[in-house]
Amino acid sequence: MLLSVCLIARDEEQFLAGCLESVLPVADEIVIVDTGSSDRTVEIAESLGCRVVHRPWDDDFSAARNAGIAVARGRWILCMDADERLCDPAALTPALLAASPEVGGFFIERHDLVTRFAEGESDVYPIGILRLFRNHPAIRYEGIVHERPNETIARAGFEVRGLATLKLIHLVSHLPQERLIAKQQGYLRLLDQELKRDAGNSWARYYRGKTLWFLGRRDEAEAEFRGVVKNAGAPVPLRASAGCMLAALLSETGRRGEAVRCIGESLALVPGQSLAYYVLAETLYADGHFDHALAAYLRVRISMDPDAGMSALPGDLCMTLEKRAYKLGCCHLALGDLAAAEEWFQSGLDAGPDHGGCHYGLARIALLRGDRAGARERLEEVLRHDPLWTAPRELLAELAQQDRPPALTAPSPAPSPPAGPQTPRSRPTGSAGAGSR
Amino acid sequence: MKKAQDAMKPIDPAMLAKILGAVPSSRDDRGQGVVIPQARFESFFHS
Numbered sequence: 102m103l104l105s106v107c108l109i110a111r112d113e114e115q116f117l118a119g120c121l122e123s124v125l126p127v128a129d130e131i132v133i134v135d136t137g138s139s140d141r142t143v144e145i146a147e148s149l150g151c152r153v154v155h156r157p158w159d160d161d162f163s164a165a166r167n168a169g170i171a172v173a174r175g176r177w178i179l180c181m182d183a184d185e186r187l188c189d190p191a192a193l194t195p196a197l198l199a200a201s202p203e204v205g206g207f208f209i210e211r212h213d214l215v216t217r218f219a220e221g222e223s224d225v226y227p228i229g230i231l232r233l234f235r236n237h238p239a240i241r242y243e244g245i246v247h248e249r250p251n252e253t254i255a256r257a258g259f260e261v262r263g264l265a266t267l268k269l270i271h272l273v274s275h276l277p278q279e280r281l282i283a284k285q286q287g288y289l290r291l292l293d294q295e296l297k298r299d300a301g302n303s304w305a306r307y308y309r310g311k312t313l314w315f316l317g318r319r320d321e322a323e324a325e326f327r328g329v330v331k332n333a334g335a336p337v338p339l340r341a342s343a344g345c346m347l348a349a350l351l352s353e354t355g356r357r358g359e360a361v362r363c364i365g366e367s368l369a370l371v372p373g374q375s376l377a378y379y380v381l382a383e384t385l386y387a388d389g390h391f392d393h394a395l396a397a398y399l400r401v402r403i404s405m406d407p408d409a410g411m412s413a414l415p416g417d418l419c420m421t422l423e424k425r426a427y428k429l430g431c432c433h434l435a436l437g438d439l440a441a442a443e444e445w446f447q448s449g450l451d452a453g454p455d456h457g458g459c460h461y462g463l464a465r466i467a468l469l470r471g472d473r474a475g476a477r478e479r480l481e482e483v484l485r486h487d488p489l490w491t492a493p494r495e496l497l498a499e500l501a502q503q504d505r506p507p508a509l510t511a512p513s514p515a516p517s518p519p520a521g522p523q524t525p526r527s528r529p530t531g532s533a534g535a536g537s538r
Numbered sequence: 539m540k541k542a543q544d545a546m547k548p549i550d551p552a553m554l555a556k557i558l559g560a561v562p563s564s565r566d567d568r569g570q571g572v573v574i575p576q577a578r579f580e581s582f583f584h585s
Binding site: 217219220222224314315349350352353356357358359361362364365368380381383384385386387388389390391392393395396397400428431433434435436437438439442458461462465469492 | 547548549550553554556557558561565566567568569570571572573574575576577578579580
C-alpha cells in the first residue's frame with residue numbers, strides 16, 4: 102500500500118466530503134480520527150470508505166494526528182484537514198515512487214484562500230508546508246497545537262525535499278470571522294498550556310506571536326517574535342521565519358526602516374527563502390519605493406515552479422503567477438508606466454482569468470486614458486469575481502454617479518405662477534425624486 | 539518613546555542595496571502614478 106491519507110475531524114460535515122473526494126483518486130486508504138463529532142462527520146466518512154478511529158478530544162492535536170498515523174498502513178502519509186482540497190493528485194504517485202531512500206518527507210504547497218475583512222478583497226497565500234512523509238515509527242507530530250513532524254523527520258535521519266507540483270487548497274475564507282477568531286483564541290489557550298510546561302519552546306513562542314497578532318495584541322506578538330529571533334538555540338529556519346513575521350508586523354505599524362533591517366537578518370539566516378522578499382516588497386511598496394518593490398517582487402518564488410526549489414522556512418510564502426503579475430502591474434502603475442502596467446495585468450489574466458486585482462488594474466488604466474465605459478466594464482468584471490471588494494465597488498458607484506444624465510426638468514402642470522420673488526424649488530422627495538437626480 | 543524613534547527611522551539604502559543588489563533605475567522610485575493600496579499582513583495569520 103503506497104499512500105494513507107490521515108485526517109483528524111470533529112463536526113466537519115460542511116467540508117469533509119469535498120476533502121475526501123479530492124484524495125480518493127490517489128489514496129489507498131483514508132484514516133479519520135474523529136474526536137467527538139455530533140454532526141454527520143462519521144456517517145460521511147464511512148459512506149466514502151474511510152477507516153474511522155474514535156478518540157476523545159484531549160486538547161492535543163499531535164496526539165490525535167499520531168493516533169491516525171499509528172494505524173495507517175501506507176508507506177507514505179499525507180495529512181490533511183477537512184477544509185483542504187488536494188489539487189492535481191496525479192502528481193503524487195510518481196513523486197512517491199521516485200523518492201530516494203534518504204527522503205523522509207516533502208514540503209508541498211498549501212494555498213490559503215482568504216478574504217480580507219476590512220477591504221473585502223480576496224487573495225491567495227501559497228505557503229510551503231510539510232504534510233507528506235514516510236510512514237516510519239520515528240516520524241510523528243509534535244506540539245499540542247500547530248503540530249508539525251518537521252524535527253522528527255530530521256531526528257530520524259531523513260532529508261526533506263520540496264514537491265512543488267502538489268498543491269492543497271485551504272478554504273480559509275469559507276469560515277466567518279467570528280469562527281476564525283474563536284479558533285485563534287482556542288489556539289492561544291493551548292499554546293499557553295504548552296508554554297506552561299516548557300517556557301523555552303520556540304515553536305510555541307513563534308505561533309503564539311502569530312496568534313496574538315491575529316487577535317490584535319501587537320506589542321505582545323512583537324515580543325514573542327523578537328524572542329524567537331534572538332534565541333540561538335531555536336531552529337534556524339524558525340528564527341528566520343520569525344524575523345519575517347517581525348518585519349511584517351513592524352512594517353504594518355509604520356516602522357519600515359527597522360522592518361527592512363529584520364528582513365536582511367532573516368535572509369542572512371536562510372538565504373534561499375521567498376517570504377523575506379515578499380515582506381520586503383510589500384514594505385517597499387507601502388513606503389513608496391516602487392522601483393525597489395518591483396525588484397523584490399521579482400525575487401519571490403512562483404507557485405508550483407518545480408525548478409525554483411522550496412526552502413525549509415516555516416510558512417515560506419510564494420505567489421501565483423497572476424498575483425505576481427498584479428503586484429508588478431501595480432508597481433508600474435504607481436511609477437506612471439501605463440504600458441508596462443497594462444502588459445503585466447493582462448499577463449496576469451492570461452494566467453488566471455478570474456483575478457479581480459488584474460481586472461481592477463486595467464480599470465484604473467482605462468480611467469487614466471479617459472475610457473470610462475471600458476473602466477466600468479472592467480469594474481463590473483472585478484465584482485463578478487470579487488463581490489465583496491469595496492474599492493472597485495466604490496469606484497464603480499462614483500463613475501455611475503458622475504455619468505448619470507443631467508436632471509430632467511419636470512413639465513409644468515399648471516400655468517406659470519404670477520410674477521413675484523423667486524423661491525428655491527423644493528427638493529424632490531420619495532423614490533422618484535431620488536432617482537431623477 | 540523607543541517605538542516613536544523607530545517609526546522615524548527611514549529605510550536604509552545601504553541595507554536595501556545589500557539585500558537587492560543595485561536596482562538599475564533611471565526613474566523616480568517614488569513614482570508619479572496611481573497607487574493601488576496593497577494587502578495588509580494580517581492575511582498571513584488565518585491558520
